[in-house]
Structures are given as structure tokens and as C-alpha cells.
Amino acid sequence: MASGLAKLGNLDRRIIYLLIALAVVIPLLLKLVFPSITTPIVQNIFDEVEALPPRSKVLLTADYGPSTVPENQPMLEAVARHCLHKGLRLYVATIWATGPPMIENMSENVIQRDFPDIVQGTEWVNLGYKAGNQGVINSAYSDFHNAFPTDARGNAVGSIPMMAEIKRLEDFDLIVAIGSGFPGVKEWIQFGGDPSGVPVAGGVTAVEAPLLYPYYPGQLLGLMGGLQGAAEYEAALVTAYPQFEETSTQAIQNMGPQTVAHLLIITFILVGNIAYFAAGREKPRLGVNR
């Protein structure tokens, strides 16, 4: 028995690959959905947006690329939908070269679908991409028009009505940064929120989330971490405004395969360790100890 278990430790990795693929595909086919419960760290962001008076100015950034769309896009869309529904003015920008198509997709899924009457330039504006990483935030902090001289369509920002009240970064009421790495939420805190005093909320991939906890709640208003964070925001939004149940449950739906895959990985860790102990714990291969 023990040797059988020990052999389990040498399972061909392709079998593991196959199992993980099935763990994702089967729940997708069966459309498995589990309930999502919003935790305080996400609820804080929702409540802040909820509490802002109409026509407040919100800067929403899309600092990620296609590789993290499944995690980041639902966050971007849920926050944009919430802001526009509350009648806030939405300024969308990105400091990732891969960001502009993300904003295009958001505009297609949120603005054209749910808010077709909204006018670009007075209620929302797409400021597009600027190269320079944290340098862009730094120059936006001292002179916003200098950092973003034109919007994505090439209009000079001076000619855009809703830009008249924005001179520096501190003129915003809230910054919601959605990102997946460097430069991202951390840089918006360090170079944007900290020096200007504007509250910063974040939405990041699950890889980044643990790194941002030290900034919460002091320098970071709230944090959506990974798909689960996105699902929690969607849950809060849909609970308050059931009319979005059709359009804003992307992340909630993807949590089905996520849950099954987590369970499988937990099983892997447990079985792997049982096999390891069955084979007899090996001694450290080198003489020194930590």
C-alpha cells in the first residue's frame, strides 16, 4: 500500500494537466454558479461610489492587457456601470500600452449597451494611453493637461467641456485604479493618491492582491482582488440595482470553474503530501540548516 502511494508521487504531469483542464471545462459547460458574498474590503469601494454626489469626478484607469482580462475587465465594467448609473462624471485613462482596447471593450459593453444616451466629453471621456509609467502619474499630479494633452480620439483636452474643472490630479473626487502589475495600483497610490490626497480604490489580479493589503485601509480605500473581488463588486451592484442582473454578472459566472479548480488543486496538494509521507520524508539534501 505504502509503495503504491509512493508511486503516486511520480504521476505523469500530463494526467495532472488533463484533470485541471476538465475541472475548468465541465463547470463551464454545466454553467455552474455559486452565490457570492461581498466582503468589507470590496463593499468600501461600492459604498464610496454610492455616497458621491452626482457629477462628482471619478478617474478610472485600465492598466492591464489581454492576459488578465478575465479578472480585470469585470471590475472595470462594474465600476464604470455603477459610476454612470449614479450620474458621476467618468474619466477613463491608461498607462499601459495594452490598455486602449480594454477601454474600447468597456465602452462597447457598458456605455453603448446600458447608457446609449451618454455624451462623450460631458459625462465620460476616454483619455487614452500615455507612455511613461509612473512618470505619467507624476506629471498628471502637477499638471493634468500636460500629461494628457489629447483624449484617445485626438481632441485637445482644452476643448473638452468636462476637462475644464480638472487642472491637477487633486481635482478628482476619487481614483479607481484597475491594474495587473507595474505600473498599477501601487503606483497610483504612491505617485497619485499619497501626494494629492485623493482617495484611491483598487482592483487588481489575485497575484497582486496580497502586496496591496499593507496599504489598506490607510492609503487604499478598498481593494478588489482577482476574480472573487470582481464577483463581490458585481454582487453588491446587482443587489442594489437588480436591473443590471443581465449585463453585470460576468465574474460571478466564472467563479463556478474557479471553485471546482480550487478544490482540485487542494486535492493535489493533499494527495501529493500523502504520497510524500508514505515514501518516507527525505532528509534535506544539503547539510546546512536554515
Added chain:
Amino acid sequence: MAPELVFSPELSRQLELWVGAFLTLMIFSFLYKDNPFYKFAEHLFVGVSAAYWMVQGFWGTLMPNLFGKLYPPMVRFAIPQVADQPPDPYKLIPLVFGIFLLMRLIPPVAVTARLAMGLVIGFAAGTNLTRYLQSDFVAQIDHTMMPMVAFHPDGSFALGASFNNLVLVTGVLAGLIYFFFSAEHKGLFGKASRYGIWVLMVAFGAAFGYTVMARISLLTGRMSFLGEWIRSIFS
């Protein structure tokens, strides 16, 4: 920009689905073993991404922020809105440094690229020093100065919150002791450092859990895409 060059939305949608699906499968084939299909996809990726960043840098930054300010009439064809603004001769400085950087491609004059590197590194050092000092040093000390005892709003002792504060403060201190290099980790100091490494390990466990989450989400995204493609074949 002749009209016949424009793809119909339907055609572009089909292209995205089919090309995307094949490339996805090519990459996945690596899981079985390394093969020419994977190599093809990998090499295509390298070329397309280099061009993508270059194009975004050109239209997103060089045109509006450099040429559009240096000599606005120059960008009239693409950004007519800024064409009438006064020119800003100081934009020659980044232009010169940018060209210095490109000189790295030409060995005899590659040394000028070091000047551009100097500016970039100087900028990185200057901004990093000030920001890390504020956000990662001073602010973190400030946020860790917290009371070890906490009370509920009604005045009764809050055991849970007090315990959390205790763990947080001692955890930060012990972690810092672990990273202390000027003294041998022996005796009480050694015990504290060992507690510190335990705190770090739990933090890494948390990070591991979150990373697993992220990777699975991405896989779900790709699988949904393949599903969309298969459905489009049969519909």
C-alpha cells in the same frame, strides 16, 4: 485608407475567432511537448508585441506629446485640434535624448545611449527615493504604531481586535528582525527572527493561494473563448 481596405465587422469577428482559436491551440500544444506549432506561435508573439508597443508609443506619446508640441503644424493631418498651439522648443531636449538612446543600435556611436540611460536612471532613482521613503517607509511605520488593546464602542474590552493588533505589530517587528544582518541571530533575537520567518511563510502561503486563483481565472477565460469558437462553428 481606401474604403476597400476596411474589413466588415462580421469578417473581422470571424478572423478574430479563427486565428485566435488556432493560436490558442498552438500554445496549448506545448503542454504535451515542445513542437513547431508552439515555436511558430511563440515567434509570432515576439514580433507582433514588439510592433504593438512601438505603434502605441508613436501614436500615444510621440505624436501628441513630442511632435505635436515641438511643431504643432506637423501633426495637423492626424491631430488637427492641437495644430494651432504655439510650438515649444524645449521639447528638443527629450527628442535629442531619445535619439541618443536609439544610437545603441549603431555600435560606433552607441556610447551616447549611456546619456539617455543616465537620464532614465536618474529619473527612476529620484522618484523611487522620494516615493519609497513616503509610501513604503514612513507611512508603514505610521500605520504600525497602533494600540495593543482595543475596546468595543460600548467600552468593553475587544479581545479579537486586541489580539489582531498584537499579532500585526509583533509580526512586523519580528519580520524586520529576520531582515537584520548586523547581528548574529542567537538567543532571544534568534527566537524573534524565527517567529519572523513564520510570519513571512504564512504571508507567502496567502500569496500562493491568490496566485493559484489568478492562473485559474485566466484559464477559464481561454476555455470560454474556445467554447465561443466551437459554438460559432455549429451555429
Added chain:
Amino acid sequence: MVRPPYPDFHDSAPTRFTRFLDILIRFASLRRLSVSAVLTGVLLLAAPAAVFAQSGDPRWFIEDRANLLVIMLLTCGAILFYTIRATRGADYFVRKIAGISAIEEAVGRATEMGKPVLFIPGIQDLDNVQTVAGITILASVARKVAEYETQLNVPTSRSLVMTTARETVKEAFLSAGRPDLYNDSMVYYVTDEQFGFVAYADGFIVRQRPATCIYMGAFFAESLILAETGNSVGAIQIAGTAQPTQLPFFVAACDYTLIGEELFAASAYLSQEPKLLGSLRGQDFGKAFAMLFILIGTAVATISVATGGSLSGLMDTLNHWFHVAAG
């Protein structure tokens, strides 16, 4: 001798294309041009500093940041003080780091098994501090390798890293008294593309089955792929990175891992270079400073809360000292 047209490339045999380019540029004597261009650049940089006329912020000092200035002067002053002391000959102790002692043993094991040692200095360029630390560690690994007459392999992801690493390894072999064993093909450039590089390193590990894999520098998503593949061929693995997201994978899959600041400390410890040892001592001063004020602040806050606000004035002062003011 014809200078290789671009030393970045690992096989630097000049081709007709680049030789043509080279001759063209020499012909135009761009070299002299570049000198004048450099001077123009510096003048241009200095020019805007002379312009005072702009209407800007009227303040000459942000008083709310006085606390920050004091803390900055203290920490930077300590770092400088110890760096200068060290370069003048002061001897500073650095505690033992487990992963470092393991390196020698791991190299020895590779020798016994007659298999190569793989060293990867991260996948970022020289502007990342971690890469520099990785190359410093490479120097002592190379010295050990030369002493034991083992094979060394250093694939790099950046051309500049390759150039620097080559010089480092060459010097190490020289100082170990075995310059005859060194050759340029030990250190080579693969590609800048993250996953292209990983695909190569993966293939190398599977085919050459190194006995020892050492990863020191900035790593991203590939950390897991490298450590997993190394694990599957039974190699001894020692890793070091300050990339917090990747540490769990190295910690779990490698035999020893240098965590965060330990990477920098290890490079100081191994090189024994005064300016590194000194600044490490300065950083320790910074940590002691942080610990001291966390302790004081916590004590004051605790007494203040427990006694219903008796020390709240002192607490406010402390908080004020460490408050990061908005501009």
C-alpha cells in the same frame, strides 16, 4: 582587427550587412558628430533650469514635509556614513545566510555527479537592483566552479546583462587561477521575450539535467516554471529574489531561498565589497529606527487607549512625525 559590430549578440561573427552599416557610419565620421551632440544635450538640459519666469507654486518649502526631510536626512545620512566608513577600512559583520553556505556544497555536488551548474541572473535589465545583486553572487559562484573544475551555464535575457556577466565570470576564473577554463560560450544571450527565454531554459534543464540550478535576480511568472522543471529533474535548487509574488514558488520548490532583502545582503556578504557592506549597515540602521518608533508608538498608543486618552497629545505628535503630507 575588426571590432564585432554588435557585441550584444552571442554569436558575434560580423556579417556583410552590419559590416556595411559600420563602414557607412565610420565614413560619415559620426563619432565626432556624437561628441558635439552630447555637449548640446547637456546644454539643453541645463537651459530650462535658468528659466525662473514660469508662474508656478509660490512656496519655497512645503512645511508639512519637514518631518519627511528629517527622516530622509537621517536614513540617507546613516547609509552614507557607513558606506564611507566601510570604504575607509571599517570592518562590518554580516550574519550567516543559509542559502549562501549551501551554494558551495551544491557546486561540489555538481562536480561529483559530473553535471553542469545552471545560473540565471533574473530576466530584467541592469537598471533593476536585483539583477546587479544576482551578478555579484554569480562572481563567487563562478569562483567556486573554477576551483572545482565544474561546467557553468549562464543564459541571460538581456544583452547588457550578458556583457557584464561575461566580464564578471572571466574575472572570477582569473582570480581562482584557472583562466584556461574560461570561455565566452558559458554566458550567452537568449532573448528579451519573457516566455521565449523560459522555453529555452526549460529545454536546457530537461536535456542537460544540471545537478544544481541557481536563480538570483528579478523573476516573474516564470519562477514557477523554472523551479518546477528543475525539481522534476532532481536538481538542487537555490533561489533568491525580492519579487514578493514569486517568493512562495521558490520557497516551496527550491532547497534554499534568499528572501527579499537577503538577496542584497548575500551579494554584499559574498563580494565583501566595502560600499555594499557599509550601505547594508546603513539599511540596518533604518530598520532599527523603524523598530524603535514602532515600539514607542505602540507603547504610547496602548497607554493612551488603556487610560482613556491620557497620552493622546504625545500620540498626536508621534503620528504627526510620521505623517505623509499631501503636496
Added chain:
Amino acid sequence: MFFRIWLPVIVTSIVGIVLVTALYVPHDPFGKLNGDFSEYFNIIAAFAFILGAGNLFKIHLDKIYRKTKGWLFSVVTVAGFLITLVAGLLKLGNTGGWEGDVVQPGSWFAIAYDSMFTPLQATMFSILAFFVASASYRAFRAKNTEATLLLAAALIILLGRTFVGYWMTAWMPDSLEFLTIPALSNWIMSVVNQAGQRAILIGIGLGVISTSLKVILGIERSYLGGE
């Protein structure tokens, strides 16, 4: 020596010192230079993209020219590069003409992005899901106390971030609420993880401060890649 080492170091020092000063002195010239240098950096960053592409082009053209092993794959790289570059720089098929947004839906560049860049990048990253699974099975072993702590924390987080976590410990009485898996996972994240991350942050922060200081003062010059 002067051009190779000192001039770049002087540029670095000027820029670094101005930026540090600007933190405390917003008055011109520091305030203005702070903004200016940020902008220069942004523009040079855009030039760096060109440099990277140029480097790539040079290496692959050379491979093709010399017909080294696998040169056909280099043709793929060069072709992918040129097609995307021309489509983007000339805004081919852009319904907005020259004035259109470069990623205007339907333009050639947007199609290249959506059909090639997106699936390639996303799939490359999703492959890691398989590696994570295989590593969980083969590498994550409770070898010692440290590794066991890491594993235990990871398991609680994995469970706690899904509905199963709630479900598994939902039977617990309210008085033991703090022992439920969601509560534990939350506690790990906001207390222990926060303590660990904060210690790492302060440590690395000091490392960055010290390196930046040495760079600005010209003590550390290894970034110039050999003297």
C-alpha cells in the same frame, strides 16, 4: 572615460537631485523641472520601444541572413512585426482616417491586436494554471515547519476565496464564528499577511532608498554595464 562614465553620471545626478528637491520645494525651477523631467522620461520611454523593436529586428534579420538553425521561425517574427507595424503606423483600414483612434474597432491594427496579440498573451499566461497544478502536486511538500505553515495558509486561502469555504464551516455556532474558513482566510490576509508584507516592504523600501541614493551620488555605477 569622460563620455562613457562621468557625463552619464552627471546627468543622473542632476535629474535625481532636482526630483528629490522638488518633493520639498515646489517653487520654480524645481516644480517646473519636476514636471519637465517626468515628461522627458515618458517620451524617452516611447523611444525605448523603438530601440527594443530595432534590436529584435537586427537579431532576427541576422539569423535569416546567416540561415542559422530555426531561421524560418525568425521569418515569422519579422513578418508579424512588419505587418503589425505598418497596419498601426499607417492606420490602415481605420474608418476614422488619420484622425481615428489607433485601436478603432475594425482597423487592421485592432484586428491584428484582437486576433493575434490577445490570444497569444492570454494563453501564455493561462498555461501557468497547468504548471501551478503540477507544482501543487509535486513540489509543495510539508518538508519542515516553514513549508507546513506555507501550505496551511495556502489551503485556507484557496478554500476561503470560494463558496465552498462558507459552506464547509457554516454549521459552526456564532460564538466560534472566528474559526470559520472565511473568517480565518480574512484574518490571514489582513493580519498575518499584512504583517509579513509590511516587513518586506520596509526592508525592500530601505534597499531601494539606499541604492537610489548611491546611484544619484555616483557611488553605484554598475547600471552603466562595465566601465
